Amino acid sequence: MSTENIFKPQQQRSQDTQRKLMAALHLCLKDKFFEHISIKELADHAGVSVGTFYRRFKDKESLLPLLYQDFGNELNLWVTELESRKFTSLRQALICISQETQQFLVSKKCVFRTLHLNSRLRSEILVADKVVDRKQVYRRLATIFVNANQGPANLYGQELSEALQLALLKADTAVYIMVNTLLDKVLYPELTPAIACELDAEAFSGELSTVLLAYLQVKTVAIPS
Numbered sequence: 001m002s003t004e005n006i007f008k009p010q011q012q013r014s015q016d017t018q019r020k021l022m023a024a025l026h027l028c029l030k031d032k033f034f035e036h037i038s039i040k041e042l043a044d045h046a047g048v049s050v051g052t053f054y055r056r057f058k059d060k061e062s063l064l065p066l067l068y069q070d071f072g073n074e075l076n077l078w079v080t081e082l083e084s085r086k087f088t089s090l091r092q093a094l095i096c097i098s099q100e101t102q103q104f105l106v107s108k109k110c111v112f113r114t115l116h117l118n119s120r121l122r123s124e125i126l127v128a129d130k131v132v133d134r135k136q137v138y139r140r141l142a143t144i145f146v147n148a149n150q151g152p153a154n155l156y157g158q159e160l161s162e163a164l165q166l167a168l169l170k171a172d173t174a175v176y177i178m179v180n181t182l183l184d185k186v187l188y189p190e191l192t193p194a195i196a197c198e199l200d201a202e203a204f205s206g207e208l209s210t211v212l213l214a215y216l217q218v219k220t221v222a223i224p225s
Contacts, residue, residue: 017056020046022066026111034060034114064118065128071111072132078104079140090216093148094174094209097141101178102205105186113187138179142171149216174212181208 024045028037039060043050057063082100087093105112119125146167160168184194185201197204 014056017046017048017052018066020048021053021056021063022070025063025067026070029110029114031110033110034064034118061118061122064114064122064125067111068115068119068125069129069131071108071115072129072134074108075134075137076132079137082144083140087144087148090145090149091209091213093144094213094216095206097144098178098182098205098209098212099202102182102186102201105182106201109186112183116183116187138175139168139172141175142168145171145174145216170216174216178208178212 021042024042025037027045028041037060039053040050042060043053046053078100082097085096087096115125146164150167182201182205184191185197185204188194189201199207
């Protein structure tokens with residue numbers, strides 16, 4: 001749960017109600033999609049009345065910015081845990097993180113699907129989190145690949161060499177490919193474009209690491225000035 005919530009109400013009773021409702025939403029999202037969860041169901045799980053819900057929120061969709069914040073914290077913790085691991089090679093890092101990404105997506109499938117769909121309809125959700133910078137989180141994943149490929153390097157707070165810039169550019173692209181393709185495979189396995197590959201998400205994550213390894217090991221020409 002978020003410890004720094006820009007939507008945090010001032011009164012303690014309202015804070016408790018919000019916390020209970022968000023806990024109820026996370027519980028329901030373990031085995032249900034957001035659109036299948038009713039306000040009454042949320043209120044019942046939270047131990048409050050439907051009227052209490054409406055005194056705090058306009059509608060169910062008003063919970064989405066809070067859900068986005070909570071997910072940001074979980075994403076940050078997940079990447080922090082990956083950063084603590086010692087990878088001896090780029091291949092090992094790619095295999096591990098590809099598998100971990102697939103498992104993380106599966107474990108949060110209903111949350112991911114909810115945010116993935118609704119953020120495209122309600123762009124204000126994406127600016128709700130003032131605590132976790134998603135771009136920096138993904139850059140941290142890219143940095144793991146760079147470090148695993150050529151040894152630890154200080155990629156922050158300094159002028160990067162052209163070689164490091166190129167390495168980061170390719171690692172950023174690898175993260176983008178990894179997250180997006182696995183997202184489709186986990187969330188929409190029976191839809192296009194996921195149906196283009198017959199492998200399930202778990203098997204696909206293994207093939208993906210092989211593809212990305214070949215991509216990251218190919219030398220890239222210098223960035224044009």
